[in-house]
Amino acid sequence: MRPQPRPRLVDLADRLNVAPSTVSRALAGSKSVSAATRKRVIEVARDMGYSVNPVASGLKRGQTSSIGLIAVMSYWYSGAVTSGADRVAAAHDYDFVVMNAVGGIDREVLIQRARRLGQRVDGALAIDIREGELLEDLIDALGVPVVTIGCQSPSVSAVLVDNEEIARQAAAHLHSLGHQRAAALWPQNPSPLAYDNALVRTDAFTTAFGAAGTRRQMIPAGASGTRRAAILEAATDVSAIFCATDALAIETIATLRDAGRPVPDDVSVIGVDDHPLAEAVGLTTVAQEPEAMGELATAMVIAAAQGQGAPREIVEHSVHLVARRTSGPYGGGGLSAVAGA
Amino acid sequence: MRPQPRPRLVDLADRLNVAPSTVSRALAGSKSVSAATRKRVIEVARDMGYSVNPVASGLKRGQTSSIGLIAVMSYWYSGAVTSGADRVAAAHDYDFVVMNAVGGIDREVLIQRARRLGQRVDGALAIDIREGELLEDLIDALGVPVVTIGCQSPSVSAVLVDNEEIARQAAAHLHSLGHQRAAALWPQNPSPLAYDNALVRTDAFTTAFGAAGTRRQMIPAGASGTRRAAILEAATDVSAIFCATDALAIETIATLRDAGRPVPDDVSVIGVDDHPLAEAVGLTTVAQEPEAMGELATAMVIAAAQGQGAPREIVEHSVHLVARRTSGPYGGGGLSAVAGA
DNA sequence: ATGAAAGCGCTAACAT
DNA sequence: ATGTTAGCGCTTTCAT
Numbered sequence: 038m039r040p041q042p043r044p045r046l047v048d049l050a051d052r053l054n055v056a057p058s059t060v061s062r063a064l065a066g067s068k069s070v071s072a073a074t075r076k077r078v079i080e081v082a083r084d085m086g087y088s089v090n091p092v093a094s095g096l097k098r099g100q101t102s103s104i105g106l107i108a109v110m111s112y113w114y115s116g117a118v119t120s121g122a123d124r125v126a127a128a129h130d131y132d133f134v135v136m137n138a139v140g141g142i143d144r145e146v147l148i149q150r151a152r153r154l155g156q157r158v159d160g161a162l163a164i165d166i167r168e169g170e171l172l173e174d175l176i177d178a179l180g181v182p183v184v185t186i187g188c189q190s191p192s193v194s195a196v197l198v199d200n201e202e203i204a205r206q207a208a209a210h211l212h213s214l215g216h217q218r219a220a221a222l223w224p225q226n227p228s229p230l231a232y233d234n235a236l237v238r239t240d241a242f243t244t245a246f247g248a249a250g251t252r253r254q255m256i257p258a259g260a261s262g263t264r265r266a267a268i269l270e271a272a273t274d275v276s277a278i279f280c281a282t283d284a285l286a287i288e289t290i291a292t293l294r295d296a297g298r299p300v301p302d303d304v305s306v307i308g309v310d311d312h313p314l315a316e317a318v319g320l321t322t323v324a325q326e327p328e329a330m331g332e333l334a335t336a337m338v339i340a341a342a343q344g345q346g347a348p349r350e351i352v353e354h355s356v357h358l359v360a361r362r363t364s365g366p367y368g369g370g371g372l373s374a375v376a377g378a
Numbered sequence: 379m380r381p382q383p384r385p386r387l388v389d390l391a392d393r394l395n396v397a398p399s400t401v402s403r404a405l406a407g408s409k410s411v412s413a414a415t416r417k418r419v420i421e422v423a424r425d426m427g428y429s430v431n432p433v434a435s436g437l438k439r440g441q442t443s444s445i446g447l448i449a450v451m452s453y454w455y456s457g458a459v460t461s462g463a464d465r466v467a468a469a470h471d472y473d474f475v476v477m478n479a480v481g482g483i484d485r486e487v488l489i490q491r492a493r494r495l496g497q498r499v500d501g502a503l504a505i506d507i508r509e510g511e512l513l514e515d516l517i518d519a520l521g522v523p524v525v526t527i528g529c530q531s532p533s534v535s536a537v538l539v540d541n542e543e544i545a546r547q548a549a550a551h552l553h554s555l556g557h558q559r560a561a562a563l564w565p566q567n568p569s570p571l572a573y574d575n576a577l578v579r580t581d582a583f584t585t586a587f588g589a590a591g592t593r594r595q596m597i598p599a600g601a602s603g604t605r606r607a608a609i610l611e612a613a614t615d616v617s618a619i620f621c622a623t624d625a626l627a628i629e630t631i632a633t634l635r636d637a638g639r640p641v642p643d644d645v646s647v648i649g650v651d652d653h654p655l656a657e658a659v660g661l662t663t664v665a666q667e668p669e670a671m672g673e674l675a676t677a678m679v680i681a682a683a684q685g686q687g688a689p690r691e692i693v694e695h696s697v698h699l700v701a702r703r704t705s706g707p708y709g710g711g712g713l714s715a716v717a718g719a
Numbered sequence: 720a721t722g723a724a725a726g727c728g729c730t731a732a733c734a735t
Numbered sequence: 736a737t738g739t740t741a742g743c744g745c746t747t748t749c750a751t
């Protein structure tokens with residue numbers, strides 16, 4: 038399949054009868070190479086399928102042209118951020134090296150991994166990692182510029198969503214529809230390493246909507262039956278439900294409908310995120326833009342890696358309400374709306 | 379924050395008054411180091427926060443201890459596979475380097491990136507990449523062992539789901555419930571680089587269920603309204619709907635319910651994948667296990683990278699029906715079931 | 720504009 | 736069991 042080994046730079050040099058340094062310069066676009074030589078070099082490089090070995094190059098230059106990514110990779114949100122991040126990274130010829138932030142790993146091992154990762158990369162992105170001592174230690178172990186997304190550390194730059202603003206928009210939407218009593222649901226944080234944005238939003242919603250009118254309920258991870266019971270219990274005597282994530286909102290709607298409580302006629306539901314399925318199911322939500330956040334954070338970390346960064350920058354990315362079909366006016370339907378369909 | 383530069387191996391050696399090679403050996407666990415020396419080395423390494431530089435080490439040893447990952451990172455499926463893959467990779471001290479398979483990129487650029495990636499990694503995983511000449515060229519450009527997941531190439535190993543078996547199980551389930559006429563829906567492939575498993579499954583379902591009783595319909599990417607119209611049109615005169623992905627199934631259920639066609643009383647819906655939200659919404663589906671597939675493929679690619687691989691291995695990973703609440707017997711409910719709720 | 724030489728941080732012969 | 740040496744593939748002074 039590939040009988041020849043990968044060509045090295047010296048192989049090009051030999052073939053061209055020039056010094057390796059000349060080839061290197063030509064490929065790097067140095068000014069001090071004759072146009073003719075450059076042309077020949079590029080031509081032969083194409084012909085031989087040559088491509089600079091980034092690890093050797095990196096070792097010499099003291100940079101790796103790659104960026105670390107610390108995230109819970111099984112969350113759709115991480116994938117969305119990564120997708121945006123990669124767009125910017127690719128444009129600057131950076132790759133991503135992944136560190137999956139899964140729980141159940143010894144603290145020392147985690148730090149050791151971060152230390153190792155820090156030698157492979159010029160900077161790192163940390164998505165929704167729990168704030169606290171461990172995050173600080175990870176950042177320290179990385180030893181390269183870090184930008185956090187959806188969480189923050191006192192020592193590094195961050196791209197954030199404004200959870201207060203999310204809560205305010207959700208509360209205002211429900212208030213404007215006439216709702217007085219709401220449930221606020223959030224999913225149990227499934228990873229000890231993940232920052233609990235959902236809980237923070239729920240707290241903010243409680244304040245924004247009014248603590249007196251809000252019934253708070255954590256929906257436990259695990260068995261579907263238990264979750265459904267918790268949802269239904271929390272949904273008693275309210276006309277609206279705030280779900281701190283769209284994923285939970287979608288589950289909540291299904292649970293309510295199965296229990297004979299049509300959405301939005303009997304109860305309105307609003308989520309947060311703009312999940313890939315939110316539009317598909319007509320979910321009203323406060324949208325954030327994970328891809329754009331990934332792009333921005335990557336631009337920041339690359340700038341920092343190249344020594345052009347501002348010292349510490351906290352960017353709050355905007356959010357916006359997307360009113361779809363799961364929220365409606367208080368008392369605006371009732372069961373008859375479904376029975377008559 | 380980090381005033382000291384990262385310690386190098388020679389720094390340890392100097393501090394310990396031994397040769398660099400001794401430190402290297404001690405850290406690598408070589409047999410020919412006295413227990414006492416090893417102990418001292420490890421101690422000082424901890425003390426100085428030393429960690430072997432993987433890029434220098436890799437350059438010397440001719441391997442990088444990392445694995446490439448070519449996938450559409452915004453798909454939940456890629457994240458799930460990655461999550462499993464990372465479990466195995468981390469256990470073997472491998473990292474992942476990402477190459478996002480997004481469309482709209484020039485073919486030459488893609489190949490150039492693959493060539494570059496191939497120098498950074500010892501092997502690569504390719505998830506759901508469209509089969510054909512480009513995939514072959516990518517594999518060739520990588521120049522390292524590749525294992526594909528959810529797609530296959532004539533030249534490398536693969537971990538697959540058996541789309542025929544998926545279709546058979548779905549068809550058998552619907553038949554056993556008495557359904558005679560079904561719609562088969564699949565989402566338009568949103569990426570020219572992605573392999574269209576959904577279409578393949580739809581074809582297989584058509585055969586398994588019986589072409590005469592199956593109405594096929596692609597659901598176009600894009601505006602929600604258009605998609606809903608396509609879904610509703612396809613759903614006319616059928617008592618069951620096969621959706622080639624769970625994501626589409628969830629959209630289909632929402633669309634049908636909004637149109638006054640309760641699921642499963644009026645029409646049964648079955649999906650494929652076991653999406654993270656499938657259990658939450660009670661979706662009947664043919665489950666595959668992306669995490670397990672990721673684990674398996676990673677084990678295979680690591681073995682190959684270490685020269686222990688079988689020449690070419692095609693593994694079909696098992697699938698299984700999960701009957702939940704969106705499928706029911708033919709004629710088994712009707713609108714009354716909802717009106718009476 | 721090009722070449723020669725040194726060296727990034729590490730490992731693996733080859734000594735001893 | 737430890738030290739010495741060479742060199743992975745590349746870039747970058749420093750010469751010319």
